[in-house]
Amino acid sequence: MPDQLLLQATAFADAVTAPAAGDDLSAPVPTCPEWTVRDLARHLGRVHRRVVLTIDGGSERMVARDAEIPDGEPPASRDEVATWLLTGASALATTLSGADPDREVGGFVGPVTIAFWARRQLHETLVHRLDAELAVGFPPLADVAPELAVDSIAEWYDLLTAYRSGSQRVRGDTSIHLHVTDAPDGEWLVRRGAEGVTITREHARADIAVRGRAVDLLAVVTGRRALTDVEGLAVFGDPAVAEDWIRVSALG
Missing domain, CATH: 3.30.1050.10 (SCP2 sterol-binding domain)
Incomplete structure (x- = not known):
């Protein structure tokens, strides 16, 4: 799953660097009302970093949305935002790959396993890739295997x-x-x-x-x-x- 997460994060970053996103990433995201592409990128990049902090910490709950997140704000440059996104996704993939999938860490309302976060973050990234691609006019999820999309639906309904x-x-x-x-x-x-x-x-x-x-x-x-x-x-x-x-x- 960490390898797939990186693939989906790369596709998300590709959408962010598209001209249609705007030089300042101000293009609207129709599927996330009131958000721009920059807002969407900020959200995903911060989620990846919050999960790393959650796994590394000892709390029974996920690190809060408004917590202080190291490197938690995207740069001004569109291209640098793509690099910032991939840096966070890579750190998350490395953390997930190096951890026991059965180990319990903080979740939404209590402890969950590392395996939960690996699956959750893959599909979080996949669905927000879809948001970004729809926003900039890319063919949505063009290279996504049907089996991955099936598991994404299943995970949505599991939640x-x-x-x-x-x-x-x-x-x-x-x-x-x-x-x-x-x-x-x-x-x-x-x-x-x-x-x-x-x-x-x-x-x-x-x-x-x-x-x-x-x-x-x-x-x-x-x-x-x-x-x-x-x-x-x-x-x-x-x-x-x-x-x-x-x-x-x-x-x-």
Whole structure:
């Protein structure tokens, strides 16, 4: 996973250096309202550094967003921002590679394993790469393997199940089946009930089904692209059912 993290961080940095990002990285990021490309780069670079500090520290919680982070602010130059991003990503990859994956360190609300952070940071970087590429007009996730996109969807839903499955926001009375067409093991059944939501990986009938490539489903599931804007997705049933689920579940 650390090697993949570096690949995704490099693709993110490539988008940051694109002319469309603006000389001062002031281009807006449509998928992150009120953020510019510079804001997005700052966020990802600081997250990578915060996780390194978290792993190196002894706290049961992740280092806070507003904590003092060494080298925590991006440089002014666009090209130097790309270098700054890759420096942080490289430090994180090295830290993850050198640690016992089963060792517990600080997490969002309590201890998690190093393996948790390796997976979380890979997919954090991948999804923000998508944000950056959409902002500058690059073909989104053009070289991403379907299997990686499948795991990114799975990790997204693992987080939702762990931290938000009982929230009022995701409750309902509908079911949605998602089916990846270009990779194995890419099926999810989402059941929204009065007590919350359950998400299982299975093939089953639902109120609505959405089928398509893994990278396209990832963009939709994470709220980065609208269901109706992605060519090649097949929707069976009332699209409003899926659109409502995407709206309430795409919280990151």
